[in-house]
Amino acid sequence: MSLAKYNSKRNFGDTPEPSGKKGAAGAKLTFVVQRHHASHLHYDFRLELNGTLKSWAVPKGPSLNPKDKRLAMMVEDHPISYATFEGDIPEGNYGAGHVDVWDHGTYEPIDEDGEIITPAAFTKALHAGNMKFRMKGKHLKGDFALVNMKKDEKTWLLLKHRDKYATDEEYTSEDYAKKSSLKYTAERNKDKVVKKK
Numbered sequence: 042m043s044l045a046k047y048n049s050k051r052n053f054g055d056t057p058e059p060s061g062k063k064g065a066a067g068a069k070l071t072f073v074v075q076r077h078h079a080s081h082l083h084y085d086f087r088l089e090l091n092g093t094l095k096s097w098a099v100p101k102g103p104s105l106n107p108k109d110k111r112l113a114m115m116v117e118d119h120p121i122s123y124a125t126f127e128g129d130i131p132e133g134n135y136g137a138g139h140v141d142v143w144d145h146g147t148y149e150p151i152d153e154d155g156e157i158i159t160p161a162a163f164t165k166a167l168h169a170g171n172m173k174f175r176m177k178g179k180h181l182k183g184d185f186a187l188v189n190m191k192k193d194e195k196t197w198l199l200l201k202h203r204d205k206y207a208t209d210e211e212y213t214s215e216d217y218a219k220k221s222s223l224k225y226t227a228e229r230n231k232d233k234v235v236k237k238k
C-alpha cells in the first residue's frame with residue numbers, strides 16, 4: 042500500500058504532522074503506539090513493514106491481559122517518520138486533537154511456533170489476516186497477535202499471548218499514559234462539562 046491515502050487526508054501547510062515518504066528499512070523493525078485524543082480517544086498501533094507503518098486504531102488501547110480482545114480498526118499506512126510525532130493537530134484538520142507517543146520499540150515477526158520469520162513471510166501473514174509478533178517496548182513486551190475478523194478488511198482484534206509478560210490483572214492503557222496526555226484530556230473534559238451547562 043502506498044502513502045497516497047495518508048497524504049490525501051492531510052494539509053501539510055496546516056498540520057505539524059510529517060508528509061508521507063517511504064523510509065529506508067533499518068536493521069530492526071520498529072513499532073510505535075500513539076495515544077491520540079481526536080474526536081474520540083484512541084490508541085494508534087503501528088508496526089513498521091516494507092518502509093511504512095501499518096496502522097490500526099485501537100479504541101481501548103493495547104492490553105497485557107490475554108483475556109482482552111481489543112478491537113483494532115485498520116487505517117491508512119503512515120510514514121516511518123510519523124513514529125516520533127507528538128503534538129497538536131489543529132482544528133479543521135484530519136484527526137484534529139492531541140498525539141503523544143505511548144510506547145515504542147522494536148518487534149520481531151514470528152510464526153505459530155514462536156520462531157522469527159522474515160518481513161516477506163510477515164507480509165503474507167498480514168494478507169492472510171493473522172499476524173504474530175514479539176514486542177520489545179517499555180509497556181508492551183512479549184508475544185501478541187493481530188487477527189482479522191473476516192467481517193471486512195478493516196476489523197481486527199489485538200490479542201496478548203500467554204507468556205511471562207502477560208497479566209491476569211485488569212489492564213488499562215490510560216494508567217501508563219504520559220502526564221501531558223492526561224492533562225490534555227482533563228482540559229477537554231472540563232470544556233465539555235462547561236458546554237453542557
Ligand code: MN
Nearest residue numbers: 077085098136
Ligand atoms: Mn488516530
